[in-house]
Amino acid sequence: MSQIKSYPTPSKIRYRLERIWLRQWFRKLVLFTLVTLILLFFSLFVLISSYDWTKLETFKQNIFERPELSISKLKINNANSDLVNQINAILQLSFPINSIQLDIKNLQKIINNIDLVETANIRINDKGVLVIDVVERKPVAIFREADELTLIDIKGFKINNIFSRSDRKDLPLIVGIDGNLNVQEALKIYQILSENIKEIRGIIRIGKRRWDVILKSDKRIKLPEQNPKKSLRKFLNSDLNYLISSNKFSVIDLRFTNRIVLRKVTEKKQ
Amino acid sequence: MKNFKKHKEIRKKLKSAIKKGTLGLIDIGSSKIVCIIIKFSEINKKPKNLDQIDENNRVAYRVVGVATKKSVGIKKGEIIIAEEVEKTIRLVVQQSQKMAASIIDEVVITFSGGEPISKNLYQEIRTQNQSVSSEDINNLLSKYNFQIYPENREIMHAMPINFSLDEKTGLTDPRGLVGNILGLDINLVTIKKNVLETIHQCLQNCQLSLAGIFFSPYISAKSSLVEDELKLGAICIDMGAGTTGISIFYNHQLIFASNIRFGSENITSDIMQAFQLSFNEAERIKTLHGGLVVTNLDDNELIELSFSDANKEYYNYERPFISRAELISVIRPRCEEIIEEIQFSLDKAGLEQLSSKRIVFTGGGSQLPGLYELASEYFGARIRIGRPMRVQGLPQALQGSQFSAIIGLAIEISNLQDEVWDFEIPTNLEPGQRLRSAVNWLKENW
Numbered sequence: 015m016s017q018i019k020s021y022p023t024p025s026k027i028r029y030r031l032e033r034i035w036l037r038q039w040f041r042k043l044v045l046f047t048l049v050t051l052i053l054l055f056f057s058l059f060v061l062i063s064s065y066d067w068t069k070l071e072t073f074k075q076n077i078f079e080r081p082e083l084s085i086s087k088l089k090i091n092n093a094n095s096d097l098v099n100q101i102n103a104i105l106q107l108s109f110p111i112n113s114i115q116l117d118i119k120n121l122q123k124i125i126n127n128i129d130l131v132e133t134a135n136i137r138i139n140d141k142g143v144l145v146i147d148v149v150e151r152k153p154v155a156i157f158r159e160a161d162e163l164t165l166i167d168i169k170g171f172k173i174n175n176i177f178s179r180s181d182r183k184d185l186p187l188i189v190g191i192d193g194n195l196n197v198q199e200a201l202k203i204y205q206i207l208s209e210n211i212k213e214i215r216g217i218i219r220i221g222k223r224r225w226d227v228i229l230k231s232d233k234r235i236k237l238p239e240q241n242p243k244k245s246l247r248k249f250l251n252s253d254l255n256y257l258i259s260s261n262k263f264s265v266i267d268l269r270f271t272n273r274i275v276l277r278k279v280t281e282k283k284q
Numbered sequence: 285m286k287n288f289k290k291h292k293e294i295r296k297k298l299k300s301a302i303k304k305g306t307l308g309l310i311d312i313g314s315s316k317i318v319c320i321i322i323k324f325s326e327i328n329k330k331p332k333n334l335d336q337i338d339e340n341n342r343v344a345y346r347v348v349g350v351a352t353k354k355s356v357g358i359k360k361g362e363i364i365i366a367e368e369v370e371k372t373i374r375l376v377v378q379q380s381q382k383m384a385a386s387i388i389d390e391v392v393i394t395f396s397g398g399e400p401i402s403k404n405l406y407q408e409i410r411t412q413n414q415s416v417s418s419e420d421i422n423n424l425l426s427k428y429n430f431q432i433y434p435e436n437r438e439i440m441h442a443m444p445i446n447f448s449l450d451e452k453t454g455l456t457d458p459r460g461l462v463g464n465i466l467g468l469d470i471n472l473v474t475i476k477k478n479v480l481e482t483i484h485q486c487l488q489n490c491q492l493s494l495a496g497i498f499f500s501p502y503i504s505a506k507s508s509l510v511e512d513e514l515k516l517g518a519i520c521i522d523m524g525a526g527t528t529g530i531s532i533f534y535n536h537q538l539i540f541a542s543n544i545r546f547g548s549e550n551i552t553s554d555i556m557q558a559f560q561l562s563f564n565e566a567e568r569i570k571t572l573h574g575g576l577v578v579t580n581l582d583d584n585e586l587i588e589l590s591f592s593d594a595n596k597e598y599y600n601y602e603r604p605f606i607s608r609a610e611l612i613s614v615i616r617p618r619c620e621e622i623i624e625e626i627q628f629s630l631d632k633a634g635l636e637q638l639s640s641k642r643i644v645f646t647g648g649g650s651q652l653p654g655l656y657e658l659a660s661e662y663f664g665a666r667i668r669i670g671r672p673m674r675v676q677g678l679p680q681a682l683q684g685s686q687f688s689a690i691i692g693l694a695i696e697i698s699n700l701q702d703e704v705w706d707f708e709i710p711t712n713l714e715p716g717q718r719l720r721s722a723v724n725w726l727k728e729n730w
Contacts, residue, residue: 023371029378036387
């Protein structure tokens with residue numbers, strides 16, 4: 015059968031495609047779609063090139079200037095005047111403003127980024143007033159870090175700087191690395207102490223784990239890592255509490271549960 | 285009782301294709317595959333300028349697409365490599381579609397393989413009323429037992445060829461005639477079932493559906509025989525490449541069809557062997573210089589052999605020339621063998637009493653010069669080398685006698701021959717009739 019030599023025939027797919035192409039309905043379909051597409055593009059082109067775009071602009075303005083949509087005023091609730099000024103300065107809104115153009119989510123983000131604000135809720139009421147309900151951060155202590163005095167709230171969040179300790183004499187001072195991370199405990203210790211002693215200078219975080227209390231007479235009370243409040247309370251209630259007012263000792267060490275270690279005032283220091 | 289469901293479906297497809305307007309015709313031959321696309325104009329309207337025999341009901345059409353390719357994977361008219369044949373059919377269909385600029389879904393096939401057997405059946409019944417009605421014909425058809433033997437054969441044609449009423453015979457349409465006993469001859473052509481199914485499968489893989497299948501000797505006779513020959517009876521011999529088909533017509537009807545598994549390809553292979561040539565070179569020499577009758581001149585006429593093929597070292601270098609007499613001496617014995625075979629199968633069919641002993645040669649092999657002399661020597665009858673009729677729109681290149689089958693197919697489609705499955709055969713008989721037929725069956729068997 016050496017005679018058999020096959021042809022270079024077109025592939026089966028090509029044969030089928032050619033057959034489809036020869037169908038009248040297919041050709042009509044292609045022609046129809048082509049014509050409609052060309053017409054569509056042409057008409058679109060004509061429309062776009064001939065349209066008066068200023069008309070659209072005025073139409074837009076007409077919509078935006080409807081009284082129902084405009085905001086006339088900004089009202090900030092629960093904020094002191096300082097914060098109100100700060101918010102006004104940051105937002106820089108010029109009223110009247112259109113409510114469609116206003117990106118409320120973005121506004122909320124901006125306001126939440128202000129140090130003094132804990133949370134903010136923004137809404138537009140039916141009288142066309144933009145209301146911002148602010149929950150301020152409350153400074154509960156002063157934190158000193160690298161000669162910089164900062165107000166911190168209960169969660170240790172730094173609110174703003176102050177220049178001098180005497181600006182906020184009502185707040186306790188916390189010092190030391192990571193001292194701002196456990197403000198609640200520091201405040202508790204401070205409270206317990208201040209019931210008995212008035213002359214507290216500050217409270218120091220030592221080695222990121224325990225507290226020292228410094229009194230005005232440079233006296234230091236060293237508190238244990240575990241249960242500092244309990245041991246402090248125990249010490250204060252015991253008959254040894256006179257040691258605090260005594261001048262003979264510079265350090266009262268409460269770190270051990272069953273004894274108190276004292277350090278005498280050295281000659282030099284005296 | 286066979287109900288011819290498949291045949292009816294195929295016929296329905298053909299009718300719908302004709303109604304749609306385009307139809308593909310494919311001739312699956314041993315040497316070439318031809319596809320032509322014909323477009324029908326108004327049905328049942330007489331064409332104005334058609335060079336065909338005028339007949340009522342002839343459908344006007346013209347050829348709009350033509351493609352011819354050398355066939356690969358076909359031997360003796362049968363498909364032996366389906367994939368190659370599919371490829372060739374696809375190629376041919378694609379090319380003709382391109383030429384016609386339209387698509388074909390239904391194709392009509394003609395081929396010559398499958399070992400065809402032609403036999404005649406005869407049955408008769410009593411007419412119900414005085415005159416013959418179409419109901420009588422249907423009842424008559426239902427009496428036939430189209431049991432094919434052996435089982436692996438399929439009916440290709442079942443043509444009612446001759447009605448007889450009482451002592452009168454040779455009727456084509458007995459309806460309305462008065463008589464008692466109505467008889468009918470049916471010519472049954474069966475071929476191998478698997479051959480038919482292979483063609484079915486090939487077409488399906490080419491996304492084409494079969495709308496008809498015709499036996500090629502019958503079809504090529506339709507294009508080669510003229511009106512008188514069809515009427516008075518003639519033998520048509522289609523000399524194809526792989527097979528030689530024989531068909532005998534009488535009174536416009538095919539009464540016998542057969543097939544010899546010898547063809548002009550055998551002549552080519554003889555030349556190949558005798559002169560040690562390649563197939564293509566042998567074919568070229570045969571077609572250009574071949575002949576059957578030797579004259580004195582042929583000894584001096586030298587034919588130059590060309591060894592342009594790639595494997596020319598294999599062939600004999602020392603004889604660049606052969607004489608024509610030599611060539612004829614190779615061709616003639618094989619041709620004589622084919623003619624003897626034809627004679628043998630004609631004798632077997634028992635048709636010596638055919639009144640007009642006219643033999644028409646057609647097909648590619650009939651173009652061999654000298655066939656006329658040789659055949660008339662053997663048959664002693666009136667020989668004619670036939671050329672197919674002209675079909676409107678067919679290019680000049682396709683009007684040779686090797687295209688008689690495809691042209692005959694176009695002619696046949698325009699004027700379809702009635703087959704048994706075109707009639708309404710009553711399948712469900714009345715209860716009484718069923719009982720009677722059972723009794724008849726018992727009578728016959730005991």
